Amino acid sequence: MHIIVLVKQVPDTSEVKINRETNTLIRDGVPSIINPYDMYAIEEALRLREKHGGKVTALTMGPPQAAEALKEAVALGVDDVVLLSDRSFAGADTWATSYALSQGIRKLGAFDLIIAGKQAIDGDTAQVGPETADMLGIPFVAYIKKIEQIEGKKMVAERLMDEGHDVVETSLPALITVVKEINQPRVPSLKGKMKAKSLKVTTWSAKDINADENKCGLKGSPTKVVRIFPPTPRGQREILTGNMENQIMTVVRKLKEQSLI
């Protein structure tokens, strides 16, 4: 099977310091790493290849130095890598990023599965996965913690939820995002590192992937960041168990106590 992994190069946030005056991240001199959630995506793709055969392609959009992240993917065992890099991609929000990625995936040709990390640790939006799936017109399943089975054009997987997990069946090709519970990423291999060292990373421009420049980068980004604030914490939750009739009575009583009914 052909598996595509979407990766993002991010600043190593464990090394990032905050400028207390402007409340922004000081990115200068901070090492870049593969987004840690994408490491789980790469590992899962490699395991699926070991089990089912085929090949793994890693795709990223970013400045020329993002090639380093792709080289790291090769050191881990990924077969092919492609970097989407073009001045017109600069300043992209999740929508414009997803557009470029989906165009890159179209150029890559046939595939069975796309895997990405559940979100990137720098932006934390978790939007690029679902948006890319939507643009490609394929099913999307988030927060996969275990792939149970792949048979023909069908996959059964466990999706992590706040309480327990769902078992989800999807047709293939599909795009999934994975959580850290899914596996333990490997360390690179020596042969992989040696291969990566001399590798010239394939780079595609906006023109190479037939991208409409008006939909790329800042121009193609509808998102406007108005304000940044931490989300308000969720209220206390209580899960009722036992006899259904008693559960309903409890709900009614609690709502009455708070004068909601």
Next chain:
Amino acid sequence: MDYLLTEEQIMIRDLARQIAVEKVVPVRAELDELNKFPSDIMKALAQADLFGLYIPEEYGGLGKKSLELCIAVEELSKACVGVSTSYAANALGTYPILLYGTDAHKKTYLPDIATGKRLVAFGLTEANAGSDAGGVQTTAKLEGNEYVLNGTKQWITNGGEAEIYTIIAITDRSKGARGASAFIVEKGTPGFTFGKKENKMGIRASSTTELIFSNCRIPRGNLIAKEGMGFIIAMKTLDSSRTGVGAQGVGVAQGAIDEAIKFAKQRVQFGQPITSFQAVQHMLADMQTMTEAARSLVYSVARFVDSGAKDVARASAMAKLFATDTAMKVTTDAVQVMGGSGYMKEYPVEKMMRDAKILQIYEGTNQIQRNVIALDMIKEVTRQK
């Protein structure tokens, strides 16, 4: 210190260090406590191609030599000597095949060893044959197209876990040391079983067992080189591997220093960190100086071995002797610097001290190393006359 390592050697060091930090450090105390073989770590080392480090490229390895192996072993030993012993024992078990095996032996075994698919062990020691390797009593008798092995090997590293065993046995008792031969025995051969797993003071993550041969029949072709070559093969194997034991010493010493200085910077007594006291400073300085000297010797000897030098016995004995005596001294002092905390299992230095002890004992006690060094010195002077 800069040892002028090549880009590839630095790559090997960084990779071994990554495995040590990410895969070994988090579990080393548990492996030690439970006497548990590190199967997952062996798998990670295999995935990283580290088992193929010293195997020629034509057999699926990376074609590197002693220095690269020493670099990897040092990094693993910083984290856990039990793990590095399990890893390095593969090289020990493989050298007889690498140095003296036929092309058929190499084709059959080296590719699986290089990928880490099959682990290897070396079987020389017996109840009555330790420092006196001439005391081997296990026999191998040729019957038709098979050798029949009888006897018991003792304290064999990777016993039970390895799939491939290189064994020294007597084929002709009347010839004394010249009557020993080396064989390859595969796990699962009828008549080949394992004794109990030893309960050791240190390197508890590694597996140490007896190998029991009871009318164990192996193909005649499993003889390495010729009958009578057993002791030469064993000695050349130990000459090749000894530097690696030195690297274990350097690693565990450095690991202990790193822990001790980290602790000492934070430990406050008399209103100041104990690193502000000269008594502690001087201990740390001596520990690091000794360790750096040991590292310089180990790397130099490894480079000497890799240059294709014919007789490396004295040099490799010196590397093993100095680096492992250093390891014992430095790990003991690391416990001392950390005081009561160092003695507790909450910190890793007490384990490092227990682990370091074996390095002065196995693959030739440090007393035997001194014999090797002195005899070679005397031989040289005699030759000059």
